[in-house]
Amino acid sequence: MNGTGTQDTHSVIVVGAGPTGLLLAGDLATAGVPVTVLDKRPREISNLSRAFVLHARTLEELDARDLADRLESVGRPLENLQLFGRLDLDLGGLHSRFRHVLVIPQYEVEKALLERAERAGVTFRYGTEVTRLTQDADGVTVTVASSEKDTGKGSGKDSGAPGPATERLRAAYVVGADGLHSTVRKSVGLPFPGHAVIRSVVLADVRLAEEPEALLTVNATGKAFAFLAPFGDGYHRVIGWNRDRVVSDHAPLDLDEVKEITRLALGRDFGMHDPRWMSRFHSDERQAPAYRVGRVLLAGDAAHVHSPAGGQGMNTGLQDAANLGWKLAQVVHGRADDALLDSYQAERHPVGRAVLRSSGGIVRLAMAHRPWSRGLRAAVAGVVDSVAPVRRRATGQVTGVGYRYPAPRGAHRFTGMRVPDVALADGGRLYASLRGGRFVLITPGAPETAAHPYDEGRKDRLAVEHWASDRRTAVLVRPDGYVAWASDSADPAGVEAALERHVG
Numbered sequence: 019m020n021g022t023g024t025q026d027t028h029s030v031i032v033v034g035a036g037p038t039g040l041l042l043a044g045d046l047a048t049a050g051v052p053v054t055v056l057d058k059r060p061r062e063i064s065n066l067s068r069a070f071v072l073h074a075r076t077l078e079e080l081d082a083r084d085l086a087d088r089l090e091s092v093g094r095p096l097e098n099l100q101l102f103g104r105l106d107l108d109l110g111g112l113h114s115r116f117r118h119v120l121v122i123p124q125y126e127v128e129k130a131l132l133e134r135a136e137r138a139g140v141t142f143r144y145g146t147e148v149t150r151l152t153q154d155a156d157g158v159t160v161t162v163a164s165s166e167k168d169t170g171k172g173s174g175k176d177s178g179a180p181g182p183a184t185e186r187l188r189a190a191y192v193v194g195a196d197g198l199h200s201t202v203r204k205s206v207g208l209p210f211p212g213h214a215v216i217r218s219v220v221l222a223d224v225r226l227a228e229e230p231e232a233l234l235t236v237n238a239t240g241k242a243f244a245f246l247a248p249f250g251d252g253y254h255r256v257i258g259w260n261r262d263r264v265v266s267d268h269a270p271l272d273l274d275e276v277k278e279i280t281r282l283a284l285g286r287d288f289g290m291h292d293p294r295w296m297s298r299f300h301s302d303e304r305q306a307p308a309y310r311v312g313r314v315l316l317a318g319d320a321a322h323v324h325s326p327a328g329g330q331g332m333n334t335g336l337q338d339a340a341n342l343g344w345k346l347a348q349v350v351h352g353r354a355d356d357a358l359l360d361s362y363q364a365e366r367h368p369v370g371r372a373v374l375r376s377s378g379g380i381v382r383l384a385m386a387h388r389p390w391s392r393g394l395r396a397a398v399a400g401v402v403d404s405v406a407p408v409r410r411r412a413t414g415q416v417t418g419v420g421y422r423y424p425a426p427r428g429a430h431r432f433t434g435m436r437v438p439d440v441a442l443a444d445g446g447r448l449y450a451s452l453r454g455g456r457f458v459l460i461t462p463g464a465p466e467t468a469a470h471p472y473d474e475g476r477k478d479r480l481a482v483e484h485w486a487s488d489r490r491t492a493v494l495v496r497p498d499g500y501v502a503w504a505s506d507s508a509d510p511a512g513v514e515a516a517l518e519r520h521v522g
Contacts, residue, residue: 075418227289
């Protein structure tokens with residue numbers, strides 16, 4: 019419509035149709051929550067993304083959404099992740115179904131997430147820019163300027179003639195997944211403290227006359243660094259930086275400069291030719307002090323940005339969405355108090371801070387050029403390589419499998435832990451059972467000897483499973499794969515109380 023109007027209330031509005039927003043919207047719709055995604059861009063998936071890897075923890079979350087196998091068939095696994103110089107992380111020992119990083123361009127991930135969200139019934143509004151946001155005790159009012167109408171639930175097609183419009187939309191909750199320059203974050207008055215960690219990084223998509231020996235090619239000399247990754251369509255993405263060529267993001271960039279940086283860092287330019295796109299950017303380290311302000315929440319780059327070192331950006335955002343989606347669904351459906359949303363801040367803000375520190379440390383060591391700093395880099399690499407606990411911690415941080423969430427005082431020692439993809443008594447596995455956004459209760463005993471119908475009245479959101487092993491602990495696994503509750507006694511009354519508290 020033209021002018022100013024009010025649209026029917028949506029339970030949740032997600033601002034931003036990148037990977038974080040798409041996963042979150044798909045989770046909410048799968049859980050039966052009406053959700054609308056707003057994005058100021060036209061409906062297209064760009065190949066100009068910077069993300070190229072999925073880490074083990076993200077692949078586990080995607081496995082719980084029946085997407086990992088599809089993406090594994092498109093991407094290429096890499097069992098050793100090189101961070102800088104001589105430091106390689108061997109991922110073959112990960113306690114995960116995915117003992118590798120998956121090299122895959124971001125647009126393939128977005129494509130899979132978009133199709134899932136459309137199938138689940140998400141409503142998409144493209145060409146729709148949020149201009150203002152206000153909230154009260156009952157909901158959030160979002161003012162938008164639109165050039166397109168609703169695409170409908172999963173249709174992917176414009177259902178009305180395009181034209182400029184100003185509208186007010188109402189929602190119970192709004193999630194800002196709208197990136198570094200988030201309008202949602204600014205509208206609720208949150209600062210975004212931090213600084214640029216590295217300037218004048220070049221990006222280019224090129225063809226290569228010589229195929230690199232490694233799937234991912236990366237090196238740093240102190241004077242320059244470069245990274246090469248394949249798109250899978252004959253082009254490679256180049257990310258590079260030259261200490262002696264730090265200019266404005268808007269300065270002209272040509273292929274000769276990209277070649278020079280690559281030669282400085284990698285020793286040769288692999289016969290680069292036919293660039294289809296080139297640009298510059300600067301990499302920031304920033305984090306919002308809060309991920310929640312009332313009924314408004316932030317996720318992904320709207321909440322935190324950091325250097326691309328270690329390939330953790332898209333992964334951290336997707337894990338934000340996996341943490342938040344089931345909690346919002348529980349609250350919207352009235353199965354949990356609104357206070358459950360405070361745990362999103364408590365659990366994900368420390369992870370975001372840790373990623374800022376680890377990715378920042380990697381890029382600073384990669385940029386080291388003075389003798390003492392290069393000596394420090396060598397020492398760090400040596401310690402990580404030779405000291406097993408340090409190596410496990412570094413691998414756990416980069417891949418995401420090493421994080422656990424804080425547990426209440428007096429809780430079982432498993433509470434807050436990530437659960438790997440354990441085998442179940444019926445021959446299945448945990449992450450397949452998690453599909454559909456369900457909680458999974460794993461108890462001792464065989465399926466036919468279950469003593470209590472725990473899933474009575476909860477079949478839409480709870481799967482009751484049994485250990486394939488002789489483990490005696492009862493564990494309630496949250497939809498995002500972390501332990502909500504555990505007990506060594508598996509007392510039926512205690513299990514039922516835990517289900518009532520967590521599942522509803």
